[in-house]
Amino acid sequence: MGPKLYKSVIEDVINEVRELFLDEGVDEQVLLELKTLWENKLLQSKAVEGFHTEEQAALQTAQQQHPHSQQAQQVAQAAPAQQVIQIPSQQQAPQQQVIVQDSKMIQHMNSTGMTAAATAATLALPTGVTPYQQLITSQGQLLQVVRAPNGTQYIIQPQQQIVLQNQMQPGGVQAPIIQQVLAPLQGGLPQQAGVIIQPQQIVLAPGNKVQGTTQVMQAAAMAPQPGQAAAAQVQQGAAVAAAQAPAQPAAPQQQPQAQPQAQQPAMMVQLDGTGDSSSDEDEDEEEEYDEDDEEEKDKTGGEDGQVEEEPLNSGDDVSDDENQELFDTENVVVCQYDKIHRSKNKWKFHLKDGIMNLNGRDYVFSKSIGDAEW
Amino acid sequence: MAYQLYRNTTLGNSLQESLDELIQTQQITPQLALQVLLQFDKAINTALANRVRNRVNFRGSLNTYRFCDNVWTFVLNDVEFREVTDLVKVDKVKIVACDGKNSGSNAAE
Numbered sequence: 501m502g503p504k505l506y507k508s509v510i511e512d513v514i515n516e517v518r519e520l521f522l523d524e525g526v527d528e529q530v531l532l533e534l535k536t537l538w539e540n541k542l543l544q545s546k547a548v549e550g551f552h553t554e555e556q557a558a559l560q561t562a563q564q565q566h567p568h569s570q571q572a573q574q575v576a577q578a579a580p581a582q583q584v585i586q587i588p589s590q591q592q593a594p595q596q597q598v599i600v601q602d603s604k605m606i607q608h609m610n611s612t613g614m615t616a617a618a619t620a621a622t623l624a625l626p627t628g629v630t631p632y633q634q635l636i637t638s639q640g641q642l643l644q645v646v647r648a649p650n651g652t653q654y655i656i657q658p659q660q661q662i663v664l665q666n667q668m669q670p671g672g673v674q675a676p677i678i679q680q681v682l683a684p685l686q687g688g689l690p691q692q693a694g695v696i697i698q699p700q701q702i703v704l705a706p707g708n709k710v711q712g713t714t715q716v717m718q719a720a721a722m723a724p725q726p727g728q729a730a731a732a733q734v735q736q737g738a739a740v741a742a743a744q745a746p747a748q749p750a751a752p753q754q755q756p757q758a759q760p761q762a763q764q765p766a767m768m769v770q771l772d773g774t775g776d777s778s779s780d781e782d783e784d785e786e787e788e789y790d791e792d793d794e795e796e797k798d799k800t801g802g803e804d805g806q807v808e809e810e811p812l813n814s815g816d817d818v819s820d821d822e823n824q825e826l827f828d829t830e831n832v833v834v835c836q837y838d839k840i841h842r843s844k845n846k847w848k849f850h851l852k853d854g855i856m857n858l859n860g861r862d863y864v865f866s867k868s869i870g871d872a873e874w
Numbered sequence: 875m876a877y878q879l880y881r882n883t884t885l886g887n888s889l890q891e892s893l894d895e896l897i898q899t900q901q902i903t904p905q906l907a908l909q910v911l912l913q914f915d916k917a918i919n920t921a922l923a924n925r926v927r928n929r930v931n932f933r934g935s936l937n938t939y940r941f942c943d944n945v946w947t948f949v950l951n952d953v954e955f956r957e958v959t960d961l962v963k964v965d966k967v968k969i970v971a972c973d974g975k976n977s978g979s980n981a982a983e
Contacts, residue, residue, distance in 0.1 A: 505925055506885055512917040513889075517910050521902075530901045534892055534910075541888035548884070831967040834879050836974035837946055847936050849948075852974050853922040855883045856930075858955060858962045862884050864922065865930040865957075872936035872950055 501863050503548050510538060547862040831858045835868065845874045876919040879972050881911065889914055931956045934967070946971045 514535050521531045542548060835854025841847065849870040856863040880886050893907040934953030940946070948969040955962040 505921060508925065509885060509914075509917050509921050512921070513910065513914050516913045516917065520906060520909050520913070524903065524906050526902055526906065530896065533901070534896060537892035537895060538889050541891055542884065545884050545888065831964045832882070833967060833969040833971075834883055835969070835971050836877070836879075837971035838974045840941075840946055840971075845936075847939070849932075849969070849971075851969075851971055853919075853926070854930075854971075855880060855885070855918075855922070856955070857884060858964050858967065861962075863930070863955075863957075863962070864926050865928055866922070866926045867928075868930040868932065870932040870934075870950075872934050872948075872953075874936040874939065 501548065505864065506542065506548055506862075510535065545860075547857065547860065829857055829860050832856070835865075847872045847874060875912070876915040877972050878911075878915050879970070880915065880918045880922075882970075883918075885918065886914065928957065937966075944973045 514531060518528070518531055521528070833851075833854055833856045835851045835856075837849065837851050839848075839850040841850075849868070849872070851868040851870070852866060854865050854868055856865070881890060890911065893902070893910060896902045897904055897907055932950075932953055932955045934950040937949040937951050939948050946969070948971075950967050950969065951965060953964050953967050955964070
C-alpha cells in the first residue's frame, strides 16, 4: 500500500484542525509539531513503505537516538523536581499503596535529634505540615511520617529515583525505592491503600532501643479515629496491614512499657508471599487434603489413569498461547460489514472499507470477501 | 458522526499518541485533542470510501465469533489474505467490523 493514502489523510486532518487550533488560541507551531510527531510515529512503525523521502528517513534515524538521551535526561531532571512534595489542600482521592519493603524500623528520632537530611526534608514540606516521626528503611533512607493540618498523615520518602513495584522480593534483594509517594494514613487505613509495610524481617538490631516498632504502630494508630487504628493487626514485630479488626488504642500505648522486655528476635511477619510464616496452618491443610484425596481414590476403585492431582483434566484445557507468531503485532482488521452469512458451520464475510495490520504491515481494501469454517 | 472504528489502527494510534504527548506537555487541551480525533474519524472514513479501490479475499478457519451492539468480532486462524498482487499468511487475526449500512449513523465503536 503506497504512502499516498496516509499522507493525504494526514494533510486533510491537519488542515481541518488548523481552524480549531486557532480558535483555541493554540500556536501554529503546535500544529506542526503534531504533524511531525504523527508522521514520525508512522515512520517508526514501518507499517507503510516509503513513507518519507530518503533524506527525511536519514534524519529520522538520527533523531531516534537523540530523543532517547533526551528522555533519560528528562527523567533524571524530573525526579529531583518532584522531591518537593505537593500535598494538596484537599485530600487526594486516589489512594496509593506504599510498600516499604525490607524496612527495618530501627529508631525513632525525636525532633531534637533530626539529622541534616531530615531537616532538609522538613524544610521542603509545605507549610502547615509538620514532621511527626521518622522511620528509617533498610537502605538507610529517611521516611517521614507527617501530619497534615487536617489530621491525616502521610508517609513521605524524600529520596530520588524510585519505581513503585508491588512485588514481594526475596530477602536480601534491595527493594526498589518509592518516589514521592504520599500515603495518607487515614483513620481506617482503607483496604485499597494506606500504608502497607511488608518487611521481610523486622529486625531490631541488637543494642537498639526497642522503640521503633512501637513508633510505627503509633504512627499508624494515631489517626483521628483511634477506633479504627490500623495498628489493630499489629502483631509482635509490628507489621502493619490493612485495618480490619477493631482497634486497640490502648495497645500502642501499652507496648512502650512492654518494650524494654521484648527484645524481640527476628520475627517473620505473617503475610502472604515469600515472607509467609503460617507454615503450621499449611501443614494442617495439606494433611487434610491428602486424606480427602486418598478417600476419593479408594472410592473410585483405584483408577489407574490419574495418579497425581494436578493434571486432572488438564488435557481439556485450550491454550491460545501456543500458536503465536514471533511478531508482536496482533493482526487486526478494522472494517465494516456488508453482509455476514452462515450456513451450518460455513461462514461467509462480505466486508468493506477496511484497514488491516498483518505481520506488522498495513493494508487497506475497499472490499473483501472471506470464507471460514468454524 | 463517523465511526470511531479506525482509531485503533497504525494511523489512528500514532495520532492518539502524538496528541497525548502534546497534552502531557500541556500544549493542547484534552478537549482539542478530542476534536482532532473526531476530525480524523471523518477524514479516514472519507478516504477509505473514496480513495481506495481494491479487493482482498481471505480464507481461514473461524475460531470465535461475536455479535454485540451491531459489531461483529471474529478471530480466525491460519488465514490467507489474497490480493491480486500478493499473498499474506497469518496464524491468527482479529476482525472487527461495524455495520456498513448507514455508516454515518453510529458513532460508537
